[in-house]
Amino acid sequence: MATEEALAVAERVLRAACGDRVRVGFPLAPLTTFRLGGPAALYLEAEGEDDLDAAALAIAEAEIPWLVLGKGSNVLVADEGFPGLVLRLGRSFRWAGRAGERLAAGGAMPLPALAGIALRHGLAGLEFGVAIPGSLGGAVRMNAGAHGTEIAAVLTEVRVVRLVARQRRAIAARDIDFGYRRAGLAPDAVVTEATVRLEPGDPAVIRERMEAARSWRRRTQPLAEPNCGSVFTNPPGAHAARLIEEAGAKGLAEGGARVSDKHANFIVAGPGARARDVARLIERVRSLVRDRTGVELVPEVRLVGRFGDGP
Numbered sequence: 001m002a003t004e005e006a007l008a009v010a011e012r013v014l015r016a017a018c019g020d021r022v023r024v025g026f027p028l029a030p031l032t033t034f035r036l037g038g039p040a041a042l043y044l045e046a047e048g049e050d051d052l053d054a055a056a057l058a059i060a061e062a063e064i065p066w067l068v069l070g071k072g073s074n075v076l077v078a079d080e081g082f083p084g085l086v087l088r089l090g091r092s093f094r095w096a097g098r099a100g101e102r103l104a105a106g107g108a109m110p111l112p113a114l115a116g117i118a119l120r121h122g123l124a125g126l127e128f129g130v131a132i133p134g135s136l137g138g139a140v141r142m143n144a145g146a147h148g149t150e151i152a153a154v155l156t157e158v159r160v161v162r163l164v165a166r167q168r169r170a171i172a173a174r175d176i177d178f179g180y181r182r183a184g185l186a187p188d189a190v191v192t193e194a195t196v197r198l199e200p201g202d203p204a205v206i207r208e209r210m211e212a213a214r215s216w217r218r219r220t221q222p223l224a225e226p227n228c229g230s231v232f233t234n235p236p237g238a239h240a241a242r243l244i245e246e247a248g249a250k251g252l253a254e255g256g257a258r259v260s261d262k263h264a265n266f267i268v269a270g271p272g273a274r275a276r277d278v279a280r281l282i283e284r285v286r287s288l289v290r291d292r293t294g295v296e297l298v299p300e301v302r303l304v305g306r307f308g309d310g311p
Contacts (some may be wrong), residue, residue, distance in 0.1 A: 002064040007041050010062035010085060016053035018044060026293075028086065031069060033133065035226045036197055036275045037077025037305070040067075040086035049089040050275045052190060055087055056163045066163065067304055068190050070138030071110065075228050078305025079275045089137065093192060102156065104195040108139030113145070124201025125154045125237050126158060127209040131217045133229070137191035142300075147213060152178035154196040163282065165187035181233050181300060185212050190252055223258040225268035230284060232297040241265040242298055247288040254281035279307045 002010075014022045026043030029035050042064075046052050059066050065084030069075065085140065086245025093106035097119050102122065105114050114136060115129035123124045132139060139151045140158055155173040162169065165188060178185030183184070232240040244250060245262040252259045258279065260266040267278055286297050 002041060002062070006062040006064050007084075010058040010064050010067055010102055011042055013058040013061055014042065014044060014054055014085075014106050017057075017059065018051055021045065021047070028069070028072075028081060028088070031088070032072035032075050032077060033226060034115050034228050034269055034275075035073075036079075036269055036273060036278065038079050038081025038275075039082075040082045041286035042085040044085065044086075045088045045090040046204055047092045049192060052087070052161045052163065052192070053083065053166070056161075056166045058085065059163055060166070068137075069134060069219050070108070070135040070141075072140065073133045074138065076278055078227060078279075078303070078307055082305045082306055087190070089135070089192070091189075093137075101199060102195055102197050104193060105136050106193055107135060107140075107191045109136045111136055111139050118198055119203060119206050119210065122132065122199035122200055122203050122206070124195060124199040124206050124209075127206055127213060128271050130210045136194050140194050141183055141185065142192045144181075147216075150178075151196075152176075152183070154198060155194060156197045157195045158185070158191055160185065160189040161192055162186055162188045163190060177195050184189040220263055222262045222266055222268050225260070225270070226273075228259070228301045229266045230265050230300050231267050231285075233300045235295050235297065236267070238295065239265075242283055243289050243295055243297070245294055247285075247292040249285045249288045251286075252277075252284065254284060257281045259285060259291070275305075276307065279303060
């Protein structure tokens with residue numbers, strides 16, 4: 001946890017470069033799909049790589065914890081908030097451009113919007129992205145996927161800024177060790193830009209696939225209630241939702257949090273829910289599944305801040 005003195009050092013470094021855009025005690029709940037959690041001690045919406053360089057300097061000089069937040073669809077922020085610097089890519093990282101069958105876009109570009117741009121250009125291969133409510137940068141970091149494919153299948157290059165190593169790099173996708181819901185990028189790498197290679201397709205067919213993905217999501221997921229998406233990754237050869245149902249955990253509640261009746265691998269936040277309710281419910285579900293099946297479910301959601309006695 002950062003001390004007040006360390007936070008003051010970081011704030012001073014950041015304000016020298018970014019001025020009043022640096023925020024103190026900034027609410028994070030509205031930036032997450034769970035709509036839960038406390039504030040960031042320091043917050044900066046970066047409007048260029050120079051801002052990220054300033055953040056890197058602040059992190060180095062003050063030695064404070066830091067977090068890069070995307071669309072907030074895979075994050076649970078602790079009720080006390082985050083005791084360091086939270087970075088979010090701003091509007092200057094929300095762009096897209098086409099060169100033949102390739103689409104390049106900034107790290108803050110919403111993946112559904114990028115899928116829509118691909119449709120307008122008659123480019124197929126990104127239809128699955130319309131059902132993933134995250135940013136391109138976040139999708140690369142977790143190798144997001146749906147409907148039998150994933151971002152690694154179409155990715156050709158990634159540009160990153162490394163906050164600890166203080167480097168800017170372009171990395172070919174073939175040099176990144178992608179796996180199920182993970183990318184072999186350095187922990188301090190912020191994805192500022194990525195390029196995908198698609199293929200020409202019939203816009204009517206592309207639109208039909210996208211609508212099928214949207215329809216599937218509306219039909220199977222609790223979109224009307226605050227949630228973080230899938231809570232657990234699927235174990236090899238199994239489905240987390242099925243294991244949760246078989247363990248009798250569907251509908252299980254903790255405080256204002258509840259395992260969704262619509263999809264067992266979703267936890268929804270009802271009125272009065274706290275982040276600690278969700279965290280406790282995650283552990284209860286894991287325990288029930290472990291006791292019944294011997295399978296240790298691995299959370300896909302990232303817990304940020306302090307929960308109980310641990311980080």
